[in-house]
Amino acid sequence: MKSRKLWKWAFLLAIGFSLFFGGKSQSVQAASKGELKIGMEANYPPYNWTQSTKAHGAVPIDGSKQFANGYDVQIAKIIGKKLHRKVVVEKTEWDGLLPALTSGKIDLIIAGMSPTAQRKKAINFSAPYRKSTFVVIVNKNSKYANAKTVNDFKGAKITAQQGTLHYGLIKQLKGAHREPAMRDFPSMRESLSAGTIDGYVAEDLEYISYKRVNPNIKEVVLKGQNGFHYPASDGETSIGVKKGNDQLLAQVNQILSGISNAKRNQLMKAAIVQQPQTETKTQNWFVTIMKTYGSMILSGVGMTLLLALVGTIVGFVIGLLVGIVRTIPTPTARFKRWGLKFVKWLLSVYVEIFRGTPMMVQAAVIYYGIAQLWHLNLNRTVAALIIVSINTGAYLAEVIRGGIISTPTGQFEAASALGMTHSQKMWHIILPQAIRNCLPSITNEFIVNIKDTSVLSIISVSELFFVGTTIASQTFEFFQTYFIISLIYLILTFSITRIFNWIEKRLEGPQNYNLMANQVQTVAPKLSKEVSHD
Amino acid sequence: MTEPSLLTVSHLQKKYGDHQVLKDISFDLKKSEVLTIIGPSGGGKSTLLRCVNLLEQPTSGQIKFHQENVLDSGFNQNRYRAKVGMVFQQFNLFSNKNVLQNCMIGQELVLKRSAEQARKIAIANLEKVGMAPYRNAKPRQLSGGQQQRVAIARAVCMDPDILLFDEPTSALDPEMVGDVLASMKRLAQSGLTMMIVTHEMAFAKSVSDQIIFMSQGVITEQGTPQQLFEKTQTPELTKFLQHFRQEAI
Numbered sequence: 001m002k003s004r005k006l007w008k009w010a011f012l013l014a015i016g017f018s019l020f021f022g023g024k025s026q027s028v029q030a031a032s033k034g035e036l037k038i039g040m041e042a043n044y045p046p047y048n049w050t051q052s053t054k055a056h057g058a059v060p061i062d063g064s065k066q067f068a069n070g071y072d073v074q075i076a077k078i079i080g081k082k083l084h085r086k087v088v089v090e091k092t093e094w095d096g097l098l099p100a101l102t103s104g105k106i107d108l109i110i111a112g113m114s115p116t117a118q119r120k121k122a123i124n125f126s127a128p129y130r131k132s133t134f135v136v137i138v139n140k141n142s143k144y145a146n147a148k149t150v151n152d153f154k155g156a157k158i159t160a161q162q163g164t165l166h167y168g169l170i171k172q173l174k175g176a177h178r179e180p181a182m183r184d185f186p187s188m189r190e191s192l193s194a195g196t197i198d199g200y201v202a203e204d205l206e207y208i209s210y211k212r213v214n215p216n217i218k219e220v221v222l223k224g225q226n227g228f229h230y231p232a233s234d235g236e237t238s239i240g241v242k243k244g245n246d247q248l249l250a251q252v253n254q255i256l257s258g259i260s261n262a263k264r265n266q267l268m269k270a271a272i273v274q275q276p277q278t279e280t281k282t283q284n285w286f287v288t289i290m291k292t293y294g295s296m297i298l299s300g301v302g303m304t305l306l307l308a309l310v311g312t313i314v315g316f317v318i319g320l321l322v323g324i325v326r327t328i329p330t331p332t333a334r335f336k337r338w339g340l341k342f343v344k345w346l347l348s349v350y351v352e353i354f355r356g357t358p359m360m361v362q363a364a365v366i367y368y369g370i371a372q373l374w375h376l377n378l379n380r381t382v383a384a385l386i387i388v389s390i391n392t393g394a395y396l397a398e399v400i401r402g403g404i405i406s407t408p409t410g411q412f413e414a415a416s417a418l419g420m421t422h423s424q425k426m427w428h429i430i431l432p433q434a435i436r437n438c439l440p441s442i443t444n445e446f447i448v449n450i451k452d453t454s455v456l457s458i459i460s461v462s463e464l465f466f467v468g469t470t471i472a473s474q475t476f477e478f479f480q481t482y483f484i485i486s487l488i489y490l491i492l493t494f495s496i497t498r499i500f501n502w503i504e505k506r507l508e509g510p511q512n513y514n515l516m517a518n519q520v521q522t523v524a525p526k527l528s529k530e531v532s533h534d
Numbered sequence: 535m536t537e538p539s540l541l542t543v544s545h546l547q548k549k550y551g552d553h554q555v556l557k558d559i560s561f562d563l564k565k566s567e568v569l570t571i572i573g574p575s576g577g578g579k580s581t582l583l584r585c586v587n588l589l590e591q592p593t594s595g596q597i598k599f600h601q602e603n604v605l606d607s608g609f610n611q612n613r614y615r616a617k618v619g620m621v622f623q624q625f626n627l628f629s630n631k632n633v634l635q636n637c638m639i640g641q642e643l644v645l646k647r648s649a650e651q652a653r654k655i656a657i658a659n660l661e662k663v664g665m666a667p668y669r670n671a672k673p674r675q676l677s678g679g680q681q682q683r684v685a686i687a688r689a690v691c692m693d694p695d696i697l698l699f700d701e702p703t704s705a706l707d708p709e710m711v712g713d714v715l716a717s718m719k720r721l722a723q724s725g726l727t728m729m730i731v732t733h734e735m736a737f738a739k740s741v742s743d744q745i746i747f748m749s750q751g752v753i754t755e756q757g758t759p760q761q762l763f764e765k766t767q768t769p770e771l772t773k774f775l776q777h778f779r780q781e782a783i
Contacts (some may be wrong), residue, residue, distance in 0.1 A: 419616025
């Protein structure tokens with residue numbers, strides 16, 4: 001009987017693995033024939049940004065109700081039109097762009113990216129579609145505002161965007177402190193105005209854009225002998241194409257050569273004018289944000305709740321099954337014993353791996369890795385659900401195992417003495433008690449999930465934190481936006497704690513019991529004294 | 535009168551590593567007999583009982599139940615356990631179930647009785663120990679003596695061939711002991727085969743057909759209550775009983 005169950009386990013496991021890794025039904029290349037999938041941050045005005053309407057010829061962002069616009073989007077539209085393919089924007093974090101392209105999740109990177117030698121090792125680049133210069137952006141009243149050469153930045157705290165060549169240029173500023181790189185321009189703008197940095201290296205365009213919303217900044221142009229030195233191509237901006245996709249590369253180059261300089265400048269000027277501005281502050285900021293982004297925040301809350309809820313429930317089921325298997329007593333038969341030992345070993349490997357690595361890393365490995373190795377294009381929400389579930393499962397497996405072993409041995413023995421089988425003992429006696437005792441830890445895990453799903457922004461799942469980042473980058477109201485977001489997190493976790501406390505109470509059952517008046521006796525019987533001590 | 539034995543234990547040994555807890559234990563239990571095991575703490579009484587119920591795996595020896603060897607690899611241990619009930623020192627009522635459910639669950643799962651039938655039997659047996667009015671209470675809401683009486687009812691509900699009692703009154707306050715012993719005595723009188731580990735000498739004397747005195751893992755003396763209490767043979771038992779005689783009021 002036990003061995004049959006064991007086989008059932010092995011079978012389920014095998015199915016799980018084959019579903020996970022084996023299916024090649026959905027080929028990435030085939031799926032993208034009709035649409036032209038463009039990867040960009042949609043968070044780097046005036047090249048690309050996110051907006052809530054399709055005004056000024058914006059393009060919908062895949063998997064959301066938002067739209068992308070900007071210089072990159074307009075260039076993408078020209079390419080799409082010539083190729084007779086519908087342009088779809090895949091909003092992707094900067095660090096995720098290259099893996100997304102090499103794994104085939106996107107067809108082109110049009111994201112204000114420069115064709116550096118290092119990147120050229122991984123992907124191919126088109127001819128440039130924009131040339132620019134690098135500047136240091138500082139506050140107008142800063143002591144570095146009048147700097148002329150790379151030698152004038154002694155002691156200055158300078159940063160740049162993570163993974164960009166701007167960050168490498170800081171080394172040329174003699175005596176400057178290279179601060180940790182930041183994720184995006186909005187955070188650098190915020191740091192600059194908050195005074196935590198003295199300046200950041202960016203393109204002249206960033207200066208033009210930022211100047212429109214914040215007149216208190218100044219650009220320091222470093223040219224000539226004592227200026228920045230970099231290969232000519234670094235100032236260029238090109239379109240990234242997957243290696244081996246030479247046909248598409250040729251087509252893109254041909255289309256780019258057909259766009260005149262005048263047309264390019266016109267597009268860039270339009271982008272600078274249209275890029276998101278800080279709104280005129282006539283209304284309360286809270287009302288403004290909620291009015292403009294209320295539905296977006298709500299959908300972020302929905303996604304966060306979905307991830308946390310499904311993740312915790314599926315994780316609980318996984319944890320329960322793993323916890324049960326790991327506490328099965330060693331059978332006497334030799335074959336069963338080795339089989340069980342092997343399954344237990346597999347499960348402990350699972351627990352160790354998923355407890356021992358950050359969920360963010362798991363997300364990146366699973367989402368991009370599966371696409372790259374098996375050409376299986378997982379929907380990112382599905383990927384997120386899978387990741388949260390198996391991650392939670394690994395934690396809860398240990399929690400439940402702990403709950404099972406901490407149930408008093410007397411409970412096991414009393415059940416054994418009645419002749420119950422192992423599974424009867426587990427389902428009717430041990431697990432109800434173990435789960436009840438584990439509830440506080442499960443609540444904990446649920447709350448952790450609500451907060452920690454924010455790391456899934458690395459695969460661009462639009463949960464609450466991702467939404468918050470997007471709003472902040474559009475409104476430049478960092479404190480206000482994140483304040484609202486943190487308030488929502490608090491409300492969510494607080495309500496969930498209450499709900500679980502209620503469930504815990506319910507599981508304890510009624511505290512009152514009424515003495516049952518029965519027909520035979522209504523009082524406790526008088527017991528004969530004959531057998532008491534003599 | 536040569537009725538076959540219900541339970542025959544022969545040459546039973548139990549070792550924990552090098553420590554030998556039971557050394558060559560043999561005895562016989564006939565239907566409707568009450569066998570009491572007495573002896574100093576650490577003498578192996580509880581271990582013997584737990585070996586009979588297979589809560590501990592004996593190291594060597596034989597346990598025959600209805601002439602069948604319980605320790606054979608093909609033997610259905612769960613079915614055996616259902617017929618050999620056990621009442622524990624610490625009661626061990628299922629804390630997630632109320633009194634009635636505690637008495638019903640074994641009947642339903644193991645004996646496959648219907649809920650209706652199980653309920654009837656449970657209430658009847660709870661009434662016998664005076665606990666029927668408490669059927670909706672959870673174990674932790676009851677006193678020790680009440681819990682132990684429920685535990686006895688739970689075991690009796692399974693219609694066991696033998697009922698084992700592992701120091702059933704040792705964890706109880708003195709004023710609770712009487713109720714539990716009264717319930718046990720009534721069971722003994724009803725013809726149930728019982729094997730009891732206890733420190734209640736007066737009780738042992740009054741209900742037992744056979745008494746085993748165990749010390750240091752061996753059966754030192756064995757016989758009827760009269761033989762052991764009136765015509766004590768060994769110095770060990772004399773010393774052991776002296777302790778109780780001093781205490782008696």
